[in-house]
Amino acid sequence: MHYTFHQLKVFLKVADCQSITKASEELHLTQPAVSIQLKKLQDQFEIPLTEVVGRQLYVTDFGEEIARRSRRILEEAEGIKYTIDQYKGLLTGKIRISVVSTGKYVIPYFLKPFMDLHPGVDISIDVSNKNKVVDGLIKNESDFSLVSVLPEAVKIDKVELMENRLYLVGHSEFLNRVKKPKDLGKVTLLYREQGSATRKAMEQYIDENKIVVGKSMELVSNEAIKQAINAGIGLSIVPLIGLRTALKREEIRIYPLKGLPIITNWNLAYLKDKELTPAHQGLIKFMEANKQEIVNKHFDWALNPLDD
The missing domain is CATH 1.10.10.10 (Winged helix-like DNA-binding domain superfamily/Winged helix DNA-binding domain)
Structure with missing residues (x-):
């Protein structure tokens, strides 16, 4: 043969x-x-x-x-x-990372200094919805997944990278219409698609505050949500990552309602029983050692947006 x-x-x-x-x-x-x-x-x-x-x-x-x-x-x-490279003292290998759509605004800042330090490591990133990201991790199609909500059906280890804070964001034209949670029933609410962790968090907030939803619209990405907010269609509870430029415009603002922000964590997750290569181990150690410095440098504004 x-x-x-x-x-x-x-x-x-x-x-x-x-x-x-x-x-x-x-x-x-x-x-x-x-x-x-x-x-x-x-x-x-x-x-x-x-x-x-x-x-x-x-x-x-x-x-x-x-x-x-x-x-x-x-x-x-x-x-x-x-x-061969390892015997030469070089860290090399391949790392496959699957990322939920909002995570594409997060993961590059954590990877760049690692890639600068270890140019022999090849990294591929696949951006998809939460269900596909988790499914890819379970099937070992990816080595790591960046998620804000960890899957419950499998044993997972993780590196907690940073907080993920979700705020109510909308056009300034709603300023006098939304002053308390129940006022959300009077405006159009913008939802992510079913299965999205962002949608789940938003639905939980609405249920806990007994809000009777009037009009709503479903969109399949945070980018689509952002454009709908820009157009003044409605409001949404979303992570601020990816909205910094829009928030600097006077017509887009954060609505500081009671019970917000909703706080979760961005996690770099991997299977507990996964056989980790030296490249995988190197990435985990780097993230643990450098995550706070990266957060302070690039994401302080998202953790303290009302002070930005």
Whole structure:
């Protein structure tokens, strides 16, 4: 059997995408090039790796097993390079981090000094909604997840990076209409999508204050919430991260209602039983040692917004 690492990489991408076309796009190869590599690998097995039903490509059970073993082979091969670097005294490796949408305003500030210190570590970031982020962590598709609410169904270790404070934010035109929690029933409330930790916190506040919601609108990202606030559509309870510029404009303001802010924590979470590489361990130690300095430098305004 004479398969190559390149053939295994191509097959894995086809298996992940369930499509030669999509795999070729992600690999930056032509479709014929992907098909040729897939055929060369298939020629070494008597059992099919894939099958086409209608116009859809599917990976067979045998193909799924080969894909799992191929992933381990490639990881071990990549590990040889990192082992050599470690013997040279260099910290190298790959770190995959999944981040909830609001976290994209947080994680770069914590990663930059680590990356400057360890240029041999490759870091990839995937931004998605909370459910996908947690699912990716459980399936080991990511090494770490940046979340404000920890999953309850799995055993997790974490580094608490900083507080995540949620305030009521809206256009200044609501100034004389919203002075106490129950006044929120008279305006349009802007919600994140179902499953969002921000939405859960907002709904809990509304329930605890027995607010009867009138009009509401659901949006799928904090950026969409920000634009709706800018347009004067309504108000929302949101993290201030990503809103600093908007808040400096006179028409956008924080409404200091009773019971606010809601305070959670940004956590860099990872599976308790995960086998940590030297790069993973290095990131954890760096975060623990430097998080307060990073928070003081970049996020003091978000923790004390009414003094900004």
